[in-house]
Amino acid sequence: MEQRDHPAWRGLPVVVGAAPxxxxxxxxxxxxxxxxxxxxxxxxxxATRRLPPQTIxxxxxxxxxxxxxxxxxxxxxDIAPVVEPVSIDExxxxxxxxxxxxxxxxxxGRRTKAAIWDAVGLTASVGIGPNRLIAKLASxxxxxxxxxVIAQGGIPAFLDPMPLTVxxxxxxxxxxxxxxxxxxxxGDVRRVPPDTLRRVLGAQVGARVYQQARGxxxxxxxxxxxxxxxxxxxxxxxxxxxxxxxxxTLRWGAQEVGYLARHTGHAGSVVTLKIxxxxxxxxxxxxxxxxATADDREIFRSAWDLLQAGxxxxxxxxxxxxxxxxxxxxxxxxxxxxxxxxxxxxxxxPRGQQRLNQTIDAIRDRFGQRTIRRGLHRHE
DNA sequence: TCTGGGGTCCTAGGACCC
DNA sequence: TCTGGGGTCCTAGGACCC
Numbered sequence: 001m002e003q004r005d006h007p008a009w010r011g012l013p014v015v016v017g018a019a020p021x022x023x024x025x026x027x028x029x030x031x032x033x034x035x036x037x038x039x040x041x042x043x044x045x046x047a048t049r050r051l052p053p054q055t056i057x058x059x060x061x062x063x064x065x066x067x068x069x070x071x072x073x074x075x076x077x078d079i080a081p082v083v084e085p086v087s088i089d090e091x092x093x094x095x096x097x098x099x100x101x102x103x104x105x106x107x108x109g110r111r112t113k114a115a116i117w118d119a120v121g122l123t124a125s126v127g128i129g130p131n132r133l134i135a136k137l138a139s140x141x142x143x144x145x146x147x148x149v150i151a152q153g154g155i156p157a158f159l160d161p162m163p164l165t166v167x168x169x170x171x172x173x174x175x176x177x178x179x180x181x182x183x184x185x186x187g188d189v190r191r192v193p194p195d196t197l198r199r200v201l202g203a204q205v206g207a208r209v210y211q212q213a214r215g216x217x218x219x220x221x222x223x224x225x226x227x228x229x230x231x232x233x234x235x236x237x238x239x240x241x242x243x244x245x246x247x248x249t250l251r252w253g254a255q256e257v258g259y260l261a262r263h264t265g266h267a268g269s270v271v272t273l274k275i276x277x278x279x280x281x282x283x284x285x286x287x288x289x290x291x292a293t294a295d296d297r298e299i300f301r302s303a304w305d306l307l308q309a310g311x312x313x314x315x316x317x318x319x320x321x322x323x324x325x326x327x328x329x330x331x332x333x334x335x336x337x338x339x340x341x342x343x344x345x346x347x348x349x350p351r352g353q354q355r356l357n358q359t360i361d362a363i364r365d366r367f368g369q370r371t372i373r374r375g376l377h378r379h380e
Numbered sequence: 381t382c383t384g385g386g387g388t389c390c391t392a393g394g395a396c397c398c
Numbered sequence: 399t400c401t402g403g404g405g406t407c408c409t410a411g412g413a414c415c416c
Contacts, residue, residue: 017384018384023382023383023384024383024384024385025382025383025384025385026384027384027385027416028416040416041383041384041416042382042383043381043382043383043384044382044384045381045382045383046381046382046383049381086415086416087387087415087416088416089416090416168414168415169389169413169414169415170414171413171414171415172413172414173412173413173414174413174414202390202391203390203391204389204390204391205390205413227386227387227388228387228388228389229386229387229388230386230387231385231386231387232385232386233384233385233386234384234385235384235385270408270409279382280382280383282411282412283410283411284409284410284411285409285410286408286409286410287409288407288408288409323384323385325385325386327386327387
């Protein structure tokens, strides 16, 4: 997209991310830069070493990218009724049952690419498959500007030769565990009994890998999934020992988090402090508040308390700090409603057990089990 | 060699409740 | 005096994804 906005950069390696020589990584880069072996998440110092002098380095302009992303998502909403954005540059569309209206899967894919081109002048890769795993891998299989359709019957031939590292949830730690069993491809994984995978990878990851190797995955596309947390963190250009600097950075983070929470209609009851000590040792400390908040000062106070407690403990004392951050989570389960409050008031009255049970049943019918437990806890 | 920032989900132990 | 089993919440850390 930076090449779209700056025609002079077309054909050149372009790196979006940290300043060259600084601390940080490549966020993304042009296909010209990829030819030098540079990729997302690579330390910027490594990238600089590999890339030629004419390389263009840009800092990310998130506000601009977010605006373009919105335009793209709007264009996608015209293609299919259900769109689930997964990141700033990726979304799932449920196009099942659209063949009669639009045409073959290929036609739906071409139409999607055209809609994005017309809206923002960018190419996109599209993958179509029976579920989100296959659609994602299909999209990844041909970039840039690709269009790949995998039908149910084509799944084994498509998956089996792929390296097992493309499976969702198989990363830097999990891949070697599988490779130590002599496995390289998804086809290899498919021949392993489920019990072995569960033993080596744990219950959840093992089960997921087993399913994915067979091309099975969730096919529900769900729009409007609410975020679960809001956080702000900062890595210092140089490690910091001055507590006043840490406090000011924490205050900044709390203000950013509070602002974002209020502007997105969130109030959270869990404040989390994150700290990364020199050279690279990460810790978190969290505290559950008595009531949810979106107040900068309250978020800051909690984070600051947690930091001071940590600094007093032996482990953190006199250590230079590389990163500090603050997060907010634990949204209020149910918006407070008048009749819920009334029901809670009834509950805390000393009444006979039978009456109490009737009241609990009544609330449960209306709000569900979780609500009752929370209500009881608050008043006990 | 050096490892951002913003997220999600899972695990595991201890507290606490019934 | 010795003691179960299930469930949920809280906390810390870790793996992973874009």
